[in-house]
Amino acid sequence: MTTLADTRREYDFSSLSKKQLNQNPVEQMKLWLDQAKQAEFKDATCMTLSTTDKNGMPDSRIVLLKQIDESGFSWYTNYTSHKGQQLLHNPQACLLFYWRDADRQVKIQGQVEKLSTKEAEEYFHSRPLDSQFSAAASKQSQPIGSRKQLEDKLEQLKKTNANTVDRPESWGGYRLLPESFEFWQGRENRLHDRFTYTKDDSGKWLITRLQP
Ligand SMILES: Cc1cc2nc3c(=O)[nH]c(=O)nc-3n(C[C@H](O)[C@H](O)[C@H](O)COP(=O)(O)O)c2cc1C
Known part of the structure; x- marks a missing residue:
């Protein structure tokens, strides 16, 4: 069996040049997401959301990009939830996408704002009913004694609400307003392609190649 130190593979799916990149990083991101979805990569819209707590300790978890x-x-x-409380203290975050089968990674940093109640309401009720019930029954990130207690809470909620469930006020969405991007394309022999997008004083996106 290979050891951790021996575990490696080549990255040879594609390459990336400045000429290929869209001037607008949001459009470039849409293109890579479309390619990931078209290739039917599992969890193409998964992203790691990193935040920091009030002591500056970083925290991360996966969430699904919805818009x-x-x-x-x-x-x-x-x-x-933990992330919600952390965003209250520090409304800055980092999103990280990784598409393994395309050897691609994208990092996006920026300020985070809450979505409107209307947006939260519409999205909540567009979800399958069972997901709405589960979201309503869960005080996300709070401790609970057992799986049974959680299931009992869900049953109770279903008894008192027939075919509809109200969105809990604590359930909603966030939007990250991008301030910088980095697109990474894995290359042969670890000589990868990396490009950042940052804004100049006039708000224009500047593209810079970084060493791998
Ligand atoms: C594939 C996948 C998708 C997930 N999608 C979401 C999501 O969209 N929203 C969410 O709140 N948690 C989602 N989670 C659960 C989170 O990773 C995390 O456990 C939860 O949000 C609590 O995080 P917190 O305690 O750091 O706030 C997902 C987890 C996985 C593995």
Whole structure:
């Protein structure tokens, strides 16, 4: 069996040049996401969301990207969860995408804002009913004694609500307003392609190649 130190593979799916990149990183991101979805990569819309707690300790978890619009990248969650509390203290975050089968990684940093109640309401009720019940029954990130207690809470909720469930006020979404991007394309022999997008004083995106 190979050891951890011996575990490696070549990255030879594709290459990336400045000429290929869209001037607008949001468009470039949409292109890579479309390619990941078209190739039917599992969890193509998964992203690692990193935040920091009030002591500056970093924390990370996966969430699902639900929308890209002119202003940013959105996901849904519970505002009272660990990430929700951390975003209250420090509304800056980092999103990280990794598409293994394309040897691609994208990092996006920026400020985070809450989505509107209307957006949260619409998305909540567009989800399968069972997912709505589960979200309503769970005080995300709070301790609970047993699986049974959780299932009992769900049963109770289902008894009192027939075919509809109200969105808990603590359930909603966030949008990250991008301030910088990095696109990474794995290359042969670890000589990877990396490009950052940062904004100049006039708000124009500048593209810079980084050493791997
Ligand atoms: C594939 C996958 C998708 C997930 N999608 C979400 C999501 O969209 N929203 C969410 O709140 N948690 C999602 N989770 C669960 C989170 O990773 C995390 O456990 C949860 O949000 C609690 O995080 P926190 O305690 O750091 O706030 C997902 C987990 C996985 C593995």
